[in-house]
Amino acid sequence: MRGCTKCGLEKDESEFYRNKRFGLTHWCKPCFKVSQDTRRRDNPELWAIRARDAAKRHYWSHHEEAKERLRIKGATQEFRKYQNRWKRTPKGRVHVARYNARRREVTKNDARLSLEDVHRLLHLQDNQCSACARTFTDELPYTLDHIHPASLGGVLQEGNVQLLCGSCNSRKGNRVEAGGYKLG
Numbered sequence: 099m100r101g102c103t104k105c106g107l108e109k110d111e112s113e114f115y116r117n118k119r120f121g122l123t124h125w126c127k128p129c130f131k132v133s134q135d136t137r138r139r140d141n142p143e144l145w146a147i148r149a150r151d152a153a154k155r156h157y158w159s160h161h162e163e164a165k166e167r168l169r170i171k172g173a174t175q176e177f178r179k180y181q182n183r184w185k186r187t188p189k190g191r192v193h194v195a196r197y198n199a200r201r202r203e204v205t206k207n208d209a210r211l212s213l214e215d216v217h218r219l220l221h222l223q224d225n226q227c228s229a230c231a232r233t234f235t236d237e238l239p240y241t242l243d244h245i246h247p248a249s250l251g252g253v254l255q256e257g258n259v260q261l262l263c264g265s266c267n268s269r270k271g272n273r274v275e276a277g278g279y280k281l282g
C-alpha cells in the first residue's frame with residue numbers, strides 16, 4: 099500500500115504510475131488524470147506542441163522499423179484499405195482519408211513552434227509573465243498567447259507569441275496588446 103499525497107488515500111502500488119527515473123509517483127493514477135485534464139484544458143496550445151514533439155521523437159526512434167514495414171510487399175495496398183475505412187470519432191463516423199485531409203487543413207496554421215522555442219522564449223522573458231511580470235511557477239504556469247489573436251488570423255509562430263500567466267491571458271482576450279518577444 100502507498101499513500102497518495104494529493105487525495106490522501108491509501109492505495110495499492112498498482113494504482114500509481116511508475117517513473118523510470120524516480121520510481122513510483124507520489125500521486126495516484128486518478129489524481130494524475132485530473133491534474134493532466136486541467137492542464138490540457140487551460141493550456142491547449144502548449145499541450146499540442148508537447149504532443150507533436152512526443153510524436154516526432156516517437157517517429158524518429160522507430161522510423162527504421164516504419165520504413166521496413168513500408169518495404170514489405172503489399173504495404174501500399176494495406177494503407178489504401180486503411181484510408182478507405184470509416185472510423186468512429188466523438189462526432190460520429192468519418193471516412194478516414196477525408197478526416198485526415200481535413201485535420202491537415204485545420205492544423206496547418208497551428209503551432210509552428212517546437213518545445214525548444216518555448217523554452218527559449220521562457221529564457222528571454224526571464225521566466226516571467228510579459229504583462230504582470232510575476233515569475234512562473236507550478237502554481238502560476240505559463241500559457242502561450244497569440245499577440246495577434248488567432249481569431250483574427252494570428253498564427254502561433256515566431257514573432258507572434260509571448261508567454262503570459264493564465265489570468266493575464268484571459269484578461270487580454272482578443273485584443274492586440276503588449277510588446278511580445280521575438281525569437282531568434
Ligand SMILES: [Zn+2]
Pocket residue numbers: 102103104105106107125126127128129
Ligand atoms: Zn490520489
Ligand SMILES: [Zn+2]
Pocket residue numbers: 227228229230231232262263264265266267
Ligand atoms: Zn500575468
